[in-house]
Amino acid sequence: MRGQLWDRMTFGPWRRRRWMLRQLRRLDELDAREARAAADRRRPRRSVAQPFRTAVVVCATTAIVVVGLGVLLHREYGLTLTADGLRGPTPLSRPPEVTPGVGxxxxxxxxxxxxxxxxxxxxxxxxxxxxxxxxxPPGSAGLVEEALAEVSAATGLRLVLEGTTDEPAAERRELRIPERYGDRWAPALVAWTTPEQVPGLRGDVAGLGGSSAFELGVLGRLRYVSGTVHLDAPAMATILARPDGRDLARAVVMHELGHLVGLDHVDDPRELMYADNVGVTGFGPGDREGLAALGSGDCL
Structure with missing residues (x-):
């Protein structure tokens, strides 16, 4: 009893409680210090070279984006990045001025x-x-070249005769024929043939012409990439035998080349693109307006 009384008189419980609180605070401080140390160990250390690596990654990413954008602009619109800025493609030539609305x-x-x-x-x-x-047929030498020159002049397109081929005429033709023409769009084919080879020439049809369109670019625009002109050799031989046969035969080839570059038939007999040959031997005003429009497309 004397010990308990003395302990109370000397504030023993208070002193012990105060000591315990100090120990608990010290333990809390030690726990906090250990937690900070563990967090420091988990945190990646920044080396002196890290800012340099970050700059390299940023520069490389920017270069990839710029190059990718340049490739996209070049493929879609033909734009080229030069020292003077972006430069767009230019047509090889321009169509002639025409009077609209005449034909x-x-x-x-x-x-x-x-x-x-x-x-x-x-x-x-x-x-x-x-x-x-x-x-x-005999007498047809130079007809295709002359007709190509007429269509080129009327459209501004540069139709270039590469030479001759032994590719046979057929109603269906692939757009790429790598074994003949390499890795590119197959050139347009002008073939002297017969109705037996191309049944579409049967009857009063001296020629057939047209082109195949392909969807190019992310915008989904269509572009002609290749085509065919089939000329009925026996029928053209009959036309060439007439006194004015060469002019009429050239008109037939021009008519089919008009189809090749994108013209359709019209109901006006004054135009060369009338469905029947009624003696017109040159492009009419409506033909020329349409051909000029076909030569004014964008440079995809």
Whole structure:
């Protein structure tokens, strides 16, 4: 009892409680210090080279984005990044000035959702043409070259005759024929043939012409990439035998090349693109307006 009384008189419980609180605070401080040390051990250490590596990653990412954007702009719009800035492609030549609204013309195909914009060949690329003249009738020498020159002048497109080929005429043709023409779009084919080879020439049909469109670019625009012109050799031989036969035969080839670059038939007999040959031997005003529009496409 004397010990308990003395302990109370000397504030023993208070002193012990105060000592215990000090020990608990020290333990809390030790726990906090250990937690900070563990967090420091888990945190990655920043080395002197880390800012340099970050800068390299940023520069490399920026370069990849710029190059990718440049490739996209070049493939979509033909734009090229030069020291002077962005430079767009330019057409190889321009179509001649025409008087609009004088005649009639029609387009074989228009862009989806926009009937005012025809599907065209690119005016910034040559349109390659090859000829299979194995069945060409007597007196037909030079007809294709003369007709190509007329269409080139009326459109501004550069239709280039690459030479002859032994590719046979067929109603269906692939857009790429690598074993013949390499890794590119197959050149347009002008083939002297017969109705037996191309049944579409049966009857009063002296020729057939047209092109195949391909969807290019992320915008989904259509572009002619290749085509065919089939000329009925026996029928053209009969035409060439007439006194004015060469002019009429050249008109037939020009008519089919008009289909090749994108013109359709019209109901006006004054135009060369009238469905029947009624003696017109040159492009009419409506034909020329349509051909000028076909040579004014954008340079995809």
């Amino acid at each position: 009639s013309h029609a387009f074989a195909m228009t862009q989806p959702g926009d009937e005012s914009r025809p599907v065209t060949y690119s005016p910034c690329r040559e349109v390659a043409v090859v000829v299979n003249d194995a069945l060409a």
